[in-house]
Amino acid sequence: MIKAIEASGISKSFGATKALDNISFSVNESEIFGFIGPDGAGKTTLFRIITSLLIPDSGTMKVLGMDPITEYKELRKNIGYMPGRFSLYQDLSVEENLNFYATVFGTTVEENYELISDIYSHIEPFKKRLTGKLSGGMKQKLALSCALIHKPKLLVLDEPTTGVDAVSRSEFWDMLGKLKKHNITIIVSTPYMDEAIRCNRVALIQDGNILSVDTPQNVRTGFSRKLFTVKSAEKYKLIKTLRKNPEVLTAYPFGDSMHVTLIDGSTPDSLSKGLVREGINDAVVHEAEAGIEDRFLELMEKPQ
Amino acid sequence: MKRFLGFVKKEFLHIFRDYRTLFILFGIPAAQILIFGYAVSTDIRNAGVAVLDLSHDEVTTKLTDKIMSSGFFKRTETLLNYNDIDKVFKKGKTKAVIVFEEGFGKKLINEGKASLSIIADGSEPNTATLITNYTTAIVNDFTTDLAGPSRNNSLRISPEVKMFYNPGLKSHYMFVPGVVTLILILICALMTSVTITREKEFGTMEVLLVSPLRPIQIILGKVTPYFILSFINVLLILGLSWLVFGLPVKGSIILLLAECMLYILMSLSLGILISTVSDNMQQAIFISLIGLMLPTVLLSGFIFPIENMPKIYDYVSSILPPRYFIVIIKNIMIKGTGIMYIWKETLILIIMTLVFIGLSVRKFKIRLE
Numbered sequence: 138m139i140k141a142i143e144a145s146g147i148s149k150s151f152g153a154t155k156a157l158d159n160i161s162f163s164v165n166e167s168e169i170f171g172f173i174g175p176d177g178a179g180k181t182t183l184f185r186i187i188t189s190l191l192i193p194d195s196g197t198m199k200v201l202g203m204d205p206i207t208e209y210k211e212l213r214k215n216i217g218y219m220p221g222r223f224s225l226y227q228d229l230s231v232e233e234n235l236n237f238y239a240t241v242f243g244t245t246v247e248e249n250y251e252l253i254s255d256i257y258s259h260i261e262p263f264k265k266r267l268t269g270k271l272s273g274g275m276k277q278k279l280a281l282s283c284a285l286i287h288k289p290k291l292l293v294l295d296e297p298t299t300g301v302d303a304v305s306r307s308e309f310w311d312m313l314g315k316l317k318k319h320n321i322t323i324i325v326s327t328p329y330m331d332e333a334i335r336c337n338r339v340a341l342i343q344d345g346n347i348l349s350v351d352t353p354q355n356v357r358t359g360f361s362r363k364l365f366t367v368k369s370a371e372k373y374k375l376i377k378t379l380r381k382n383p384e385v386l387t388a389y390p391f392g393d394s395m396h397v398t399l400i401d402g403s404t405p406d407s408l409s410k411g412l413v414r415e416g417i418n419d420a421v422v423h424e425a426e427a428g429i430e431d432r433f434l435e436l437m438e439k440p441q
Numbered sequence: 442m443k444r445f446l447g448f449v450k451k452e453f454l455h456i457f458r459d460y461r462t463l464f465i466l467f468g469i470p471a472a473q474i475l476i477f478g479y480a481v482s483t484d485i486r487n488a489g490v491a492v493l494d495l496s497h498d499e500v501t502t503k504l505t506d507k508i509m510s511s512g513f514f515k516r517t518e519t520l521l522n523y524n525d526i527d528k529v530f531k532k533g534k535t536k537a538v539i540v541f542e543e544g545f546g547k548k549l550i551n552e553g554k555a556s557l558s559i560i561a562d563g564s565e566p567n568t569a570t571l572i573t574n575y576t577t578a579i580v581n582d583f584t585t586d587l588a589g590p591s592r593n594n595s596l597r598i599s600p601e602v603k604m605f606y607n608p609g610l611k612s613h614y615m616f617v618p619g620v621v622t623l624i625l626i627l628i629c630a631l632m633t634s635v636t637i638t639r640e641k642e643f644g645t646m647e648v649l650l651v652s653p654l655r656p657i658q659i660i661l662g663k664v665t666p667y668f669i670l671s672f673i674n675v676l677l678i679l680g681l682s683w684l685v686f687g688l689p690v691k692g693s694i695i696l697l698l699a700e701c702m703l704y705i706l707m708s709l710s711l712g713i714l715i716s717t718v719s720d721n722m723q724q725a726i727f728i729s730l731i732g733l734m735l736p737t738v739l740l741s742g743f744i745f746p747i748e749n750m751p752k753i754y755d756y757v758s759s760i761l762p763p764r765y766f767i768v769i770i771k772n773i774m775i776k777g778t779g780i781m782y783i784w785k786e787t788l789i790l791i792i793m794t795l796v797f798i799g800l801s802v803r804k805f806k807i808r809l810e
Contacts, residue, residue, distance in 0.1 A: 188651050189651070189808065190647065190650060190651065190808050191808060192808065209807070210653070213650075213651050214653045220647045222643075222644035224645050224647060226455070226643075226645060228459065229451065229454055237447060237448075237451045238648075238652075240446075241447060241448065241654055242652060242653060243444060243653060283648075
């Protein structure tokens with residue numbers, strides 16, 4: 138299979154901070170590839186290297202078969218980029234923004250309307266409105282339309298759903314799913330673990346290192362221990378008690394319960410008993426299926 | 442080309458959407474011309490003058506009338522003794538006091554000599570100098586008249602001063618070219634540097650860079666709208682100064698407009714250069730205002746003659762483009778000279794423009810660092 142992106146040994150530092158530390162990965166053609174990781178993990182830096190906006194300190198990269206350092210001119214024609222910050226002209230209307238990006242990329246809105254019609258139809262009723270007056274979700278859709286207007290081969294979306302409400306986020310991912318049929322490769326970064334499931338493959342990234350690259354399914358099953366949820370009405374006390382308990386290996390709060398792993402040789406029963414001894418009588422312990430976030434936290438705990 | 446036009450269209454939309462930009466572009470030049478032309482006038486008109494006449498005779502009355510009827514002065518008060526002088530200055534309306542000594546008329550006729558004091562308010566040196574000069578001239582004129590033809594046996598040289606190009610010594614002749622020079626460089630450099638840094642600050646530059654637009658297209662796309670608008674500005678300023686102050690352009694209008702275009706282009710490229718070295722709008726504004734306005738006002742020869750400055754300022758001012766443009770515009774507008782007399786200055790401006798454009802294109806970052 139031809140690779141859309143191939144990166145090996147990419148490093149980039151800003152002064153003393155290492156933004157990317159010797160990372161390698163590859164992205165297949167027309168897949169949705171997600172970079173999942175907290176703020177400051179190096180996602181934006183990586184995307185800027187892919188889009189030829191930054192030059193890595195070391196390592197090699199091929200994007201769409203081109204070198205972002207030497208062949209940036211040709212490469213830039215084939216990339217649709219949506220930076221993390223909202224990057225449209227607030228004082229231009231919806232229509233004017235779209236037309237501007239179309240002309241800059243040497244095309245017209247009509248020519249590629251079919252590609253964006255799904256997305257743009259949501260905001261078309263407001264096309265005369267100034268972009269600065271749109272809601273967060275609508276801005277995001279317009280930015281995506283602008284990034285797509287020249288029918289790029291590679292779509293680079295840096296945290297497209299940050300600061301957008303849950304319904305718009307879900308809609309946004311539906312749209313990305315539909316783009317697959319146009320053979321557009323999409324790389325997308327997000328700090329939201331729940332969005333990982335929408336990608337074909339995800340890379341977990343932290344502190345400039347890629348912890349794991351796999352399908353969301355395999356990432357989850359990669360979880361190496363049994364996972365238990367523990368619930369109690371006295372949540373705060375439960376956290377403190379679990380973290381002190383010698384049987385407990387890890388304990389993280391997840392919504393209204395705790396996700397807990399136990400040391401070898403311990404059982405849920407002995408955990409319950411231990412909690413009762415500490416004065417928590419209502420604790421309910423269940424075995425549970427690990428999510429991506431559990432796996433991510435596990436990978437973070439383990440020094441590579 | 443289509444890309445470029447799309448970019449220019451977008452820039453025009455930015456300008457017309459933002460009423461503040463429009464105001465800076467057109468409101469400020471008009472206001473400047475009117476303010477400088479009217480308020481910052483160095484001519485005196487109706488300056489307050491008080492009289493302390495200790496003699497009260499026919500001669501002093503005649504002389505006082507002559508001074509007051511000149512149009513330069515307005516009589517504020519009539520004083521009775523020396524002690525009042527300080528008081529009347531403190532009130533502020535009076536800028537000078539004319540004192541006739543006791544028995545002025547008698548002495549003048551009997552001894553052929555009498556004293557008159559002009560006491561001026563030294564806290565405003567320019568006005569004080571002007572008032573004393575004007576008064577002295579009127580008094581001299583008066584004595585010549587008084588002496589009449591009977592004294593023409595004594596040798597006497599009377600210099601007759603004539604001001605070429607600006608016979609009335611009107612200050613508009615100095616301010617209009619100065620304001621054009623100042624306004625153009627300020628607005629052009631400020632506007633272009635701000636619009637480019639704005640794209641950097643709002644993150645839109647990131648997307649522009651990841652597009653097939655070439656640096657030169659981005660730069661020219663930014664410059665073209667401002668070039669057109671600044672040129673309209675020049676027409677506005679010249680039209681206004683002609684309508685309001687009756688200031689004609691003695692030389693060739695075409696040459697003047699061509700030189701203005703060159704100067705606009707130079708200022709715009711300077712603006713781009715500023716934007717390539719500043720990361721945000723504040724920096725760009727700061728560099729443009731402090732770095733350009735003060736030197737232009739103080740060192741370009743706009744207000745203070747360069748010849749009177751210490752040598753070191755002369756050297757500093759020789760790297761300031763406004764210095765050359767002032768010479769050019771004054772020559773064309775007021776003296777009516779042709780290109781033969783200003784080709785050197787023109788050439789310097791052309792070279793500066795080329796250097797600025799070259800540096801900007803070289804320094805324009807095609808990436809983010």
